Amino acid sequence: MTTSRLPESLSFCFCIVLALLSLDLSAQQSWSDLNEGQQQALKSFESQWDTFPVQRQQKLLSGLQRWQSMTPTQREQARSRYQRWQSIDPDRKQLIRERYRKFRELSPPQRKRLLEQRQRYKALSKERRQELRKRFRDLSPAQKAKIRNALRDRP
Numbered sequence: 001m002t003t004s005r006l007p008e009s010l011s012f013c014f015c016i017v018l019a020l021l022s023l024d025l026s027a028q029q030s031w032s033d034l035n036e037g038q039q040q041a042l043k044s045f046e047s048q049w050d051t052f053p054v055q056r057q058q059k060l061l062s063g064l065q066r067w068q069s070m071t072p073t074q075r076e077q078a079r080s081r082y083q084r085w086q087s088i089d090p091d092r093k094q095l096i097r098e099r100y101r102k103f104r105e106l107s108p109p110q111r112k113r114l115l116e117q118r119q120r121y122k123a124l125s126k127e128r129r130q131e132l133r134k135r136f137r138d139l140s141p142a143q144k145a146k147i148r149n150a151l152r153d154r155p
Contacts, residue, residue, distance in 0.1 A: 028050075028052075028053075028054045028057065029057055030049070030050050031046055031049040031050055034049075038061065038064060041064050041067075041068075042060060042064060045060065117151065
């Protein structure tokens, strides 16, 4: 009888351990809970840290960990991308975010197809891409919509 209850007991204990771990992971950390390296890297957030929601703290710590695992070349690329992003005007950023949201809503096959189309486009010469952009800009809105729909419906 005790052997039949053993799997139940283990399952219950496992659930309790998982629950306790999840509580610990979601607990808000005070600035003093961070180690010296984390505090040094996140110094610009020191005065606000204790007021941040748990999710924001975790996101910052995750980003710090990712940053620390990067090679110097990867860090320079990240800095460059960040500076480029900062130079984009807010309306353009909003458009980019909206397009990204729509991309994430696509099914995996649709995303794959779109990425393949982008790769084919990027493989074209610079001159050919410029020519296609000019031709597209010169189209009427109805013609542009027709092309977009045809590309979207393509297998």
